[in-house]
Amino acid sequence: MKDLNFNADKVLAKEFLSNFADANGEAKYMNILQEVANHKIRAVQIDLEDLFNYKDLDEEFLRRVTENTRRYIGIFACAIDELLPEPTEAFHDDDHDILMTQRAEDGTNNADGSDPHQKMPPEIKRYFEVYIRAPSKGRPFTIREVKASYIGQLVRISGIVTRCSDVKPLMQVAVYTCEECGYEIYQDVTARVFMPLFECPSKRCSVNRTKGNLILQLRASKFLKFQEAKIQELAEHVPKGHIPRSMTVHFRGEMTRKVAPGDVVELSGIFLPIPYTGFRAMRAGLVADTYLEAMSVTHFKKKYEEYELRGDEEEQITRLAEDGDIYNKLARSLAPEIYGHEDVKKALLLLLVGAPHRKLKDGMKIRGDLHICLMGDPGVAKSQLLKHIINVAPRGVYTTGRGSSGVGLTAAVQKDPVTNEMVLEGGALVLADMGICAIDEFDKMDESDRTAIHEVMEQQTVSIAKAGITTSLNARTAILAAANPAWGRYDLRRTPAENINLPPALLSRFDLLWLILDRADMDSDLEMARHVVYVHQNKESPALGFTPLEPSVLRAYISAARRLSPFVPKELEEYIATAYCSIRQEEAKSNTPHSYTTVRTLLSILRISAGYSEAQLKECLEEYAALNVWQIHPHTFDIRFIDA
Helix, strand or coil: CCCCCCHHHHHHHHHHHHHHCCCCCCEHHHHHHHHHHHCCCCCEEEEEEHHHHHHCCHHHHHHHHHHCCCCCCCCHHHHHHHCCCCCCCCCCCCHCCCCCCCCCCCCCCCCCCCCHHHHHCCHCCCEEEEECCCCCCCEECCCCHCCCCCCEEEEEEEEEEEEECCCEEEEHHHHHHECCCCCCCECCCCCCCCCCEEECHHHHHHHHCCCCEECCCCCCCCCEEEEEEEEECCCCHHHCCCCCEEEECCCHHHHHCCCCCCCCCEEEEEEEEEECCCCEEEEEEECEEEEEEEEEEEEEEEEEEEEEHHHHHHHHHHHHHCCHHHHHHHHHHHHHCCCCCHHHHHHHHHHHHCCCCCCCCCCEECCCCEEEEEEEECCCHHHHHHHHHHHCCCCCEECCCCCCHHHHHHHHECCCCCCCCCCECCHHHHHHHHCEEEEEEHHHCCCHHHHHHHHHHHHHHHEEEEECCEEEECCCCCCEEECCCCCCCCCCCCCCHHHHCCCHHHHCCEEEEEEEECCCCCHHHHHHHHHHHHHHHHHHCCCCCCCCHHHHHHHHHHHHHCCCEEEEEHHHHHHHHHHHHHHHHHHHCCCCCCCCEEEHHHHHHHHHHHHHHHHHCCCCCCCHHHHHHHHHHHHHCCCCCEEE
């Protein structure tokens, strides 16, 4: 094996950073370094794809960077120290600049320079952080594929984030001041715990035998932001008969706050053992815990508010909005493999689009998220619809009623392994914040657990008063529930209230309640059977008369629709109010009312109408939108339930 020459590799790193040009012919990394010098950014992301495409590529150098990434981050940082240009723009000095200026004036950097403890570490001078990003080509590893042979190497994995700690300061360089000689003493901190210095090791104190006491200067020490997360295998990566594996991920510096629980991400990072010292090392023995030091984060699905439309996407959305039948096409593009249920799919489209949230002057909030309950006989594709909506939505959590408890849905108090403090662990509804939470087998939940979501459905918060913690968590989520009738199948001899075994307090919180019955009909059964056989044989849906929109296009269109805030014009206010009053009167006169109409029903009508206008990319609620609510919300107006 050839001897490693890190000085030669530093020269190669400097050449790459200086000479690499992007597709436009611009010096990519020198432009980044100029922004670092101007204090505009702090992170220097080095992409290994750029190193691979570099014209003067040294393949051995690329291999060494991939297999010994932690060491080569330091080499690239030293190269950047030498290449960093002078600032070209004025900026305000921060605490770091003031401290470095004061050190230069005091001359403590060069005092007693022969003593190694007196030399200032380069980390304390740097304003920037270096990250090396793995190439995006090829399939990422699953967590169980990362073996001990990959320790020290740059790997790329995918999974779902299950837990995130708070961002804490992590000491990188400890700075002490000696009471006797006045020199600054520096100590590199490489682990989560360290043994502080107590006696001055400088040459002056050693010669004078004064044993000067060291005082830790927290203000002058170098700290990094630190966050720990857990990433778990995706369900499709788990072999038969196994449980999902998880891995600890450390985020430092500018990589913090990049992920949240529930995010499906692809991470590239360095696979490392956790360093133990002292008694911890004795207890650990020969077995080492491992973690991934994150270098880059890629989200599989962007949030609606983070979605930036490209030029071609804007043109495509404009063309779609001009189509007079776009509402039906969007709805039919949802789960085209599932036969029928066109009205249900229209309602699910409105669930994805939602309505604008209203915040009043006095601080009161009116939710804009829609809640839908699909109730029906077994085998009518309720669960498949739930799964598809979760896949289309940028943020979604799927759970089942029997496998969910009240704290599992809302929040639980647990002990944080990082800080040993009691912290709140968000449940499914908190993880689905600003997204969709699908709850299957809703009728199988215990009544005590089901009441835990009452607050979430209307106030969209989770209030906790446990273990000395009193707080509220955001749960701004749209709930999509699926349930069976009380006796498994819908009994036409009984009233809807008897079949729908849910309390009125919960029913009134759902904007739409769909009743899907499975009735024998020769023509429709034959069409559905042909459809199912075709999908089974060809693994795709039959021709719909148009090309169904891809989920990525649907997300782009919905993100554009959610930016609108439709309003109700004056001429429709009286129309909607009169319709609501007539429903209440009919319900009061009926001996056996089929539904329970409250003011929440009126708010549901407004939300559905606004969502319908958003789906058409219209700013103003028009009369035909309100008329369509008659079809979408028939159990509200006609006091009956839909047979979908």
